[in-house]
Amino acid sequence: MKKIDICLSPDLIDQYDLSGTVVVVIDILRATSSITTAIAHGVNIIRPVETLGECRELKLNGFVGAAERNGKKVGGFDMGNSPLSYMNPDLEDTNIAITTTNGTITLKKSKGALQVILGSFLNYSAILTYLERLPCDVLLHCAGWKGKINLEDTLFAGAVVLGLKQMFEYDSDVPAMAAKLYKSAKDNLKSAIEDSSHYSRLMELGLEEDINFCLKFDEYKVIPVMKGDNISKLKLADMLF
Amino acid sequence: MKKIDICLSPDLIDQYDLSGTVVVVIDILRATSSITTAIAHGVNIIRPVETLGECRELKLNGFVGAAERNGKKVGGFDMGNSPLSYMNPDLEDTNIAITTTNGTITLKKSKGALQVILGSFLNYSAILTYLERLPCDVLLHCAGWKGKINLEDTLFAGAVVLGLKQMFEYDSDVPAMAAKLYKSAKDNLKSAIEDSSHYSRLMELGLEEDINFCLKFDEYKVIPVMKGDNISKLKLADMLF
Numbered sequence: 001m002k003k004i005d006i007c008l009s010p011d012l013i014d015q016y017d018l019s020g021t022v023v024v025v026i027d028i029l030r031a032t033s034s035i036t037t038a039i040a041h042g043v044n045i046i047r048p049v050e051t052l053g054e055c056r057e058l059k060l061n062g063f064v065g066a067a068e069r070n071g072k073k074v075g076g077f078d079m080g081n082s083p084l085s086y087m088n089p090d091l092e093d094t095n096i097a098i099t100t101t102n103g104t105i106t107l108k109k110s111k112g113a114l115q116v117i118l119g120s121f122l123n124y125s126a127i128l129t130y131l132e133r134l135p136c137d138v139l140l141h142c143a144g145w146k147g148k149i150n151l152e153d154t155l156f157a158g159a160v161v162l163g164l165k166q167m168f169e170y171d172s173d174v175p176a177m178a179a180k181l182y183k184s185a186k187d188n189l190k191s192a193i194e195d196s197s198h199y200s201r202l203m204e205l206g207l208e209e210d211i212n213f214c215l216k217f218d219e220y221k222v223i224p225v226m227k228g229d230n231i232s233k234l235k236l237a238d239m240l241f
Numbered sequence: 242m243k244k245i246d247i248c249l250s251p252d253l254i255d256q257y258d259l260s261g262t263v264v265v266v267i268d269i270l271r272a273t274s275s276i277t278t279a280i281a282h283g284v285n286i287i288r289p290v291e292t293l294g295e296c297r298e299l300k301l302n303g304f305v306g307a308a309e310r311n312g313k314k315v316g317g318f319d320m321g322n323s324p325l326s327y328m329n330p331d332l333e334d335t336n337i338a339i340t341t342t343n344g345t346i347t348l349k350k351s352k353g354a355l356q357v358i359l360g361s362f363l364n365y366s367a368i369l370t371y372l373e374r375l376p377c378d379v380l381l382h383c384a385g386w387k388g389k390i391n392l393e394d395t396l397f398a399g400a401v402v403l404g405l406k407q408m409f410e411y412d413s414d415v416p417a418m419a420a421k422l423y424k425s426a427k428d429n430l431k432s433a434i435e436d437s438s439h440y441s442r443l444m445e446l447g448l449e450e451d452i453n454f455c456l457k458f459d460e461y462k463v464i465p466v467m468k469g470d471n472i473s474k475l476k477l478a479d480m481l482f
Binding site for chain 1: 391422
């Protein structure tokens with residue numbers, strides 16, 4: 001039987017054997033939500049980079065530069081990490097270089113997997129449909145906040161586990177724990193995450209609209225996939241079944 | 242306000258600043274339950290060691306040798322990791338060297354804290370009473386299984402957070418998550434952990450009696466404390482208030 005597990009922090013990723021596994025990177029507030037939005041709105045490729053320097057260099061080479069640190073857009077770049085800003089029609093067919101506090105490092109640490117895709121509430125059902133049909137094991141890789149486990153990424157991972165029902169065997173105690181937390185939160189997701197640390201952080205920055213958007217289910221049907229250094233839209237030819 | 246946090250795996254301990262913090266090490270099945278039982282039954286000191294070799298050497302130097310690997314007693318040693326075996330009156334005033342799969346490494350990784358104490362359901366109320374009166378921050382350090390987060394240690398950490406009510410400020414999302422999991426499990430703890438990986442492991446080894454005992458609340462009033470290399474009974478002079 002196929003197995004599913006959840007890695008609750010990129011600091012725990014060394015515990016998992018990624019070869020032969022499809023990894024779903026999760027950074028609900030806001031990297032994977034923003035990247036999904038960008039891909040859905042026609043952005044060509046997104047290249048996640050770790051440092052502001054790399055991002056600046058790519059900007060000089062024709063990329064749109066997107067940089068966020070601690071929830072804020074970094075000065076001198078074209079955009080930050082707000083999903084709403086990626087709905088801009090001017091971004092269609094552009095290439096974006098992006099650096100964020102947590103998402104970028106989680107993507108990097110997922111390398112070595114059979115395939116790395118990006119999940120968020122915005123493409124929840126698309127992710128489920130894809131995972132259901134996969135012939136291999138799945139690892140849900142939560143970005144957290146600076147390595148620390150966070151609520152919103154855990155809840156989304158729990159939602160995926162719950163949505164997949166009994167198709168996968170749980171490979172540790174964590175899938176059942178996350179599913180239980182999601183079950184008790186799902187009727188009012190927003191109020192459930194109101195006590196979370198990152199919620200308060202973003203609210204203080206005036207980003208409530210971002211939060212509301214990131215908690216919407218199934219706005220998009222696209223799945224962003226990492227190929228080499230770039231993220232693009234998962235196409236038929238990329239599908240592993 | 243004093244802060245409380247939960248480190249769900251020893252692999253995450255580097256995220257925390259332990260100086261000025263009291264750490265509660267938690268390995269419900271079974272190291273901290275067994276050590277609490279031993280201390281309550283009059284064992285003088287317990288020295289946790291990492292390797293079987295160290296344990297053997299201490300045995301040659303007058304220690305009782307207790308060794309467990311993957312749930313099983315290791316051949317050639319006096320005892321394993323069953324709490325029931327530590328109720329033996331012959332162990333009174335003895336010194337025990339112990340090596341276990343997960344507990345020992347969690348204790349070692351807690352060094353650098355202001356104080357390291359050991360918690361289990363068996364001394365739940367004693368732990369709460371002590372933590373309530375402390376003037377400093379608290380970190381609940383779960384042993385897990387070979388670094389992986391597990392259910393029973395998370396549930397106990399949640400029980401402690403819930404028991405302390407609003408006396409501590411949560412320093413991450415994890416305390417509220419663990420408290421919520423415990424709340425939904427507390428009416429039938431045994432059935433809640435029946436799906437856990439370690440439960441199945443111990444059941445296969447015929448250790449149901451051990452599990453039942455480890456889930457009992459407040460069998461003992463003692464708190465084991467780590468001083469230097471040894472664990473002994475927390476005395477009035479050790480209390481940090």
